[in-house]
Amino acid sequence: MINRETPGSSTVAPLGNRSAIAKTATVEAGGSVARRFDSHDTGSALWLMAPALVLYAIFSLLPIAATFWLSFNSSAGFNTASSFVGLDNYAATAADPIVWQSLWHTLLWLIYHVVLAGGLGLALALAISRLKVTQVFFRTAFFLPHLVSLAVVGVIWANIYDPFYGLLNTALTELGLGAFTQGWLSDPALVLFSVNVASSWQGFGLYMLLFIAGLQNIDHSLYDAAEVDGASAWQKLVYVTLPGLREVTTFVVSLAMINGLKGFATVFVMTNGGPFYQSELITTYIYRLAFQSQDHGRAAVLCILLSLLAIAITLVFNRWRARLSK
Amino acid sequence: MLKFLAGSVAAVAIFVSGAVANAQTLKMWGPEQITEPLVAELWNGIKADFEKANPGVKVEFMPPTGTISNGAVQSAIQSNVGPDVILTNSGIGRISIVRNAKQVMPLTEQYEKRGWKNQIYPWLYTELKGQFGGEVYEVPDGLDALGIWYHKDLFAQAGWKVPATWKEFETLLAAIDAKGLQPIAIGPRTTGSAGHLFGNLLQSASGKETIGKALRKEIAWDDPKVAAGAVRLQKLVEAGFIKKEMAGLDLDGASRLWFNKRAAMFVAGPWFTANARKAGYDLVNAGYAPMPSDNPGEAIPTGGVGWSWLVPVNSKQPDLAMKWIDFMLSDPVMKKRAQAPASTMIYPRELTGIEPPTPVLKEIFAAAAAGVGYNPSVYLPATVLDTYFQVIQGLISGQVTGEAGMKQIQAKMAEAK
Numbered sequence A: 001m002i003n004r005e006t007p008g009s010s011t012v013a014p015l016g017n018r019s020a021i022a023k024t025a026t027v028e029a030g031g032s033v034a035r036r037f038d039s040h041d042t043g044s045a046l047w048l049m050a051p052a053l054v055l056y057a058i059f060s061l062l063p064i065a066a067t068f069w070l071s072f073n074s075s076a077g078f079n080t081a082s083s084f085v086g087l088d089n090y091a092a093t094a095a096d097p098i099v100w101q102s103l104w105h106t107l108l109w110l111i112y113h114v115v116l117a118g119g120l121g122l123a124l125a126l127a128i129s130r131l132k133v134t135q136v137f138f139r140t141a142f143f144l145p146h147l148v149s150l151a152v153v154g155v156i157w158a159n160i161y162d163p164f165y166g167l168l169n170t171a172l173t174e175l176g177l178g179a180f181t182q183g184w185l186s187d188p189a190l191v192l193f194s195v196n197v198a199s200s201w202q203g204f205g206l207y208m209l210l211f212i213a214g215l216q217n218i219d220h221s222l223y224d225a226a227e228v229d230g231a232s233a234w235q236k237l238v239y240v241t242l243p244g245l246r247e248v249t250t251f252v253v254s255l256a257m258i259n260g261l262k263g264f265a266t267v268f269v270m271t272n273g274g275p276f277y278q279s280e281l282i283t284t285y286i287y288r289l290a291f292q293s294q295d296h297g298r299a300a301v302l303c304i305l306l307s308l309l310a311i312a313i314t315l316v317f318n319r320w321r322a323r324l325s326k
Numbered sequence B: 001m002l003k004f005l006a007g008s009v010a011a012v013a014i015f016v017s018g019a020v021a022n023a024q025t026l027k028m029w030g031p032e033q034i035t036e037p038l039v040a041e042l043w044n045g046i047k048a049d050f051e052k053a054n055p056g057v058k059v060e061f062m063p064p065t066g067t068i069s070n071g072a073v074q075s076a077i078q079s080n081v082g083p084d085v086i087l088t089n090s091g092i093g094r095i096s097i098v099r100n101a102k103q104v105m106p107l108t109e110q111y112e113k114r115g116w117k118n119q120i121y122p123w124l125y126t127e128l129k130g131q132f133g134g135e136v137y138e139v140p141d142g143l144d145a146l147g148i149w150y151h152k153d154l155f156a157q158a159g160w161k162v163p164a165t166w167k168e169f170e171t172l173l174a175a176i177d178a179k180g181l182q183p184i185a186i187g188p189r190t191t192g193s194a195g196h197l198f199g200n201l202l203q204s205a206s207g208k209e210t211i212g213k214a215l216r217k218e219i220a221w222d223d224p225k226v227a228a229g230a231v232r233l234q235k236l237v238e239a240g241f242i243k244k245e246m247a248g249l250d251l252d253g254a255s256r257l258w259f260n261k262r263a264a265m266f267v268a269g270p271w272f273t274a275n276a277r278k279a280g281y282d283l284v285n286a287g288y289a290p291m292p293s294d295n296p297g298e299a300i301p302t303g304g305v306g307w308s309w310l311v312p313v314n315s316k317q318p319d320l321a322m323k324w325i326d327f328m329l330s331d332p333v334m335k336k337r338a339q340a341p342a343s344t345m346i347y348p349r350e351l352t353g354i355e356p357p358t359p360v361l362k363e364i365f366a367a368a369a370a371g372v373g374y375n376p377s378v379y380l381p382a383t384v385l386d387t388y389f390q391v392i393q394g395l396i397s398g399q400v401t402g403e404a405g406m407k408q409i410q411a412k413m414a415e416a417k
Helices: A016-027 A032-071 A089-094 A097-128 A135-147 A150-160 A167-172 A191-216 A220-228 A233-244 A245-262 A265-270 A282-292 A298-326 B002-022 B038-054 B074-078 B092-100 B106-112 B120-127 B152-158 B167-177 B191-208 B208-215 B224-238 B244-248 B252-260 B274-279 B316-327 B333-337 B359-368 B384-396 B404-415
Strands: B026-027 B057-062 B083-088 B138-152 B182-185 B263-268 B286-291 B302-310
Touching: A089 A298, A097 A135, A097 A191, A097 A245, A097 A282, A097 A298, A135 A191, A150 A167, A150 A265, A150 A298, A191 A233, A191 A265, A191 B106, A220 A233, A233 B263, A245 A298, A245 B182, A265 A282, A282 A298, A282 B333, A282 B384, B026 B316, B038 B057, B038 B316, B038 B333, B057 B152, B074 B083, B074 B092, B083 B316, B092 B302, B092 B384, B120 B138, B138 B152, B138 B182, B138 B191, B138 B316, B138 B359, B152 B286, B167 B182, B182 B252, B191 B208, B191 B224, B191 B263, B191 B302, B191 B384, B208 B224, B224 B384, B224 B404, B244 B384, B252 B263, B252 B274, B263 B274, B302 B316, B333 B384
Parallel strands: B026 B057, B026 B083, B182 B263
Antiparallel strands: B083 B302, B138 B263, B138 B286, B138 B302
């Protein structure tokens, strides 16, 4: 209930008295004032929300509806007449082995991203959080990759992985570890992981900052108490630090999963889904179908599949988190 | 004084607004490699000549962000603020994508009205007319002729000869490999580059007629006669003459190996002269020869229409776009381009009295004079292309055999309309 002052009133009632006055006014008017206020407020609220609602409808609801519509139609492009094909696009998608392969790659990609980017973010946060003078330097240095565009990151890492001139194989050879040189982007068993390393390198900085913020919120007296009890550094990490980071970890994992599902740019730049579809993700396959083959119907089906995947993963993760916190 | 000033301002305003109202801007997608000084010099000159011949017209270059193959052209057209006229990699496979999506105008009428049909080779016009039931959607700007580039000095020092047969070619590959060099460099991450070598191998093993039949669906792609080229690629990889690691390279990465002479051979077309210049490679040292074949008369480059002009359906300046194409097809412009040091292609009609600007281009023109075979990358239907390129990557990375890869291509061909 909004408590309104009479225009021109110079006195402000104490908070306790305000609700009493409001209550009295409502009772005196037999509830009609409250009803008038409610309908007036609802109308105003709708008018105030209208611009946002219109924008939301245009930029979110309409595209979602259009995607569903596209998924039941066949068209060679936006300028062509489309025809209703029922569930044909869904059947073709289900029968396409590359879809299942790219779905599997997407799940692997997500896991790699959570582990590599999230793990590195946590490890570096732990490593630099205790530093006094140099923390700002390291924090800035480690965050810098996050400011670089993913496309640029892709180009940089593709050069690092170059089997003949790349930094990685050259360094291994120079260090006498030539036996470990690899075709980082050509070996089917390695390519997805290699590209994910590049993507995670760009992403870990943000997670590191979140973990540092989480570490700063842990009550220091807990460490003092653990110290008095003779806890080792490992025990302090396991029994004080990690439980203290539970909320941040949940947030980071959620964020990393969402970012993982959105993986596209580095794969597109570094391998374009190859070799022989070994790094194809759902997102890159959607692009391939929609913009290279102009098969918008099947691309729309995959967009819906990706959305369902995101919803399913989020639901499962939230339930698991809720069960853990009970 | 104030009245005079106000009058002057008003006069200037009227003049400026009139000028703005009359000004027309033609947005052109291209040219490629405009950042290279020689290319920029040539195209800025052409632009200036066109603007001079058409007062009030401004030409604006839109540096390409990609091709039809990676969806960049389609996205630019779809944006509705894209180019008015497009110069891009073409061929029936690519053109069918934008034609089926109704993104480009049919130009058949213009061929008659503007006399374009007399400004390209007759065989080329016949080929274009046969592609979409008589409708033509492109105006060829340049033709491709893909063959083997080699280092003349490296070959002379080692006593290697350009092979005449496939057997000699295999012997040469073994000799290069024994010397610690990469016999052939390829960057299949760039799909075109993958197709250049593979098309050469198919042509060399099966001949022009067989590949033509396969493209017209008169023979299956997994027929041993057609699959022979794929099996050859598989064997070259197994023998280590093409390293599996190359599956992770793109055109730039692979050509870097060749420019630095760590690789002895590279399959490319006349456009490679631009890449070579950019890399500081001495083009006098570049040699060119078609891929050898055991079939008589089949050692010819592969190719087809390499680049074409297209007019988007949503071009804001369709008339100006047609005028621009007229201008590009005119004798002075074509001759100017053919003689320019930045010249990188075979032009779509015979140009008499023109001396190619580099010796290697002369060799390419000579090799292509007897005709070129098919580069399937530009002839295959759009729905098959992706599988085609991925199979080549699979062959180079050792994930699929020649026969199995060609079965996958055939399966897609069977689905294609």
